Amino acid sequence: MKTQVAIIGGGPAGLLLSQVLNRAGVATVVLERKDRAYVLARIRAGVLEWGTVEMLRAAGVGDRMDREGQVHEGCYLTSGDRMIRLDFHESCGKQVMVYGQTEVTRDLYAAQDAVGTTIIHDAADVALHGVDGDTPHVTWTKDGHEHRLDCDYIAGCDGFHGVSRPTIPSDIRREFEKVYPFGWLGVLSETPPAAHELIYANHERGFALASMRNPMLSRYYIQVPLTDRVEDWSDAAFWDELKRRLPAEVAASLITGPTIEKSIAPLRSFVSEPMRWGRLFLCGDAAHIVPPTGAKGLNLAVSDVHYLSAALIRFYGQGDAAGLESYSADAxxxxxxxxxxxxxxxxxxxRFPEQSGFDRRMQEAELAQIASSPAARRLLAENYTGLPY
Known part of the structure; x- marks a missing residue:
């Protein structure tokens, strides 16, 4: 089997890259180690920067998002019972879209099926070969047989635990990491959201986030110790703790119900450099992980796809490799x-385990500055709605 671009990983980064390249006449094959049902069952973020919205539209996968997604023109930061609204339009003239990553992935699958892209699921033992030469290829096993794919380039979109990043030699890779001493306990519930916009809560008992997927599907989080287990938290205990951390006026009107998903996610910041080695390019979680505060994970994957797809289309259309050479630095x-x-x-x-009284006062001072300073709100809004490509 032969193609122009082999894409390792069938999550949103890999599928979007394939979709954009296919529409430009660049051939791809996508390899995914899990089955489609598993990929679509992943619960992930739901806040899309406007650059992400526009890219999905340009890729031909924005119709359902535009029908069902929720445009948000602001969010709330809270401290105790104090609520500070960050007005995106007023501060920087932008907005975001609330639309779940699972739905983005579903739309991308449908679009890829429509154009007949080869997507190989349950690809085990994937290995990259000849990446530092002119004739790279990929091997994998499926149904007891080994397969080979020859290609011009390889895009590693296979996440933090994938094979792509470790293919880059350790003496070339530089990895930067900060592991946070807590996690997020998240639940999904078929209940109306606590508010019409997201609420990021700073509280003496710990962080909380009130989010949503649609008018009858809410997503909530609370900060918990890394030693906690999902089994330690009944639905009643979760709702009680969430109410303690949200402002009183929000907690009083919060509608609770049985949770349909519950999980604990650790938080880390991680970057691997460079994002290119030879004919291998890293995209998304294969190269970087952000804590979910601010909802940048999927959006960063989309910006990687923006740079890489533009570079590959320019190369195949004009023979110009400048974008490929600058991809790592640009991304x-x-x-x-x-x-x-x-x-x-x-x-x-x-709240951090060793946080001092001084540290707490600094948090309060920064929140006060955001409340009182248009310049501080503008900077926060510009970053939240998305830095330019």
Whole structure:
């Protein structure tokens, strides 16, 4: 089997890259180690920067998003019972779209099926070969047989635990990481959202987030110790703790119900450089992880796809490899900007085990500055709605 671009990973980054390239006449094959049902069962973020919205539209996968997604022109930051509204339109003239990552992936699958892209699921033992030469290829096993795919380039969109990043030699890779000493306990419930916009809550008991997927599907999170297990939290215990951390006026009107999904996610900041080695390019979680505070994970994957797809289309259409040469630097510049914002939001809103009284006062002072300063709100809004490509 032969193609122009082999894409490792069938999540939103890999599927979007394939979709954009296919529409430009660049051939792809996508390899995914799990089955489609597993990929579509992943529960992930749901806040799309406007650049992501426009890219999905341009890729021909924005129709359902535009019908069912919710445009948000602001969000709330809270401290105790104090609510600070960040007005995106007023601050920077932008907005975001609330539309679940699972739905984005579903739309991408449908579009790829329509154009007949080869997507190989349950691909085990994937290995990349000849990446530092002129004739790379990929091997994998399926149904007891080994298969080979020859290609011009390989896009590693296979996440933090995938094979792509470790293919880059350790003496070339530089990895930067910060592991946070807590996790997020998240639940889905078929209940109306607590508010019409997201609420990021700073509370003495720990962080909380009130989010949503649609008018009758809510997503909530609370900060918990890494030692906690899902089994430690009954639905009643979760709702009681969430209400303690949200402002009283929000908690009083919160509608609760049985949860349909419950999980605990650790938080980390991680970047691997470079994002290119030879004919291998890393995209999304294969190269970087952000804490979910600020919802940058999927959006960073989309910006990677923006740079890489443009570079590949330019190469195949015009024979110009300049974009391929600059891909790592272009993508990393935006990655580190989003990394700074996610780190800022995480340190602003969470309780840390060794946090001092001084540290707490600094959080309060920063929230007060956001409340009183149009310049501070503009900077926050610009980062939240998305840095330019």
């Amino acid at each position: 990393l510049a935006r990655v580190w900007g989003a990394m700074r914002f996610s780190w800022q939001m995480t340190t602003l809103l969470h």
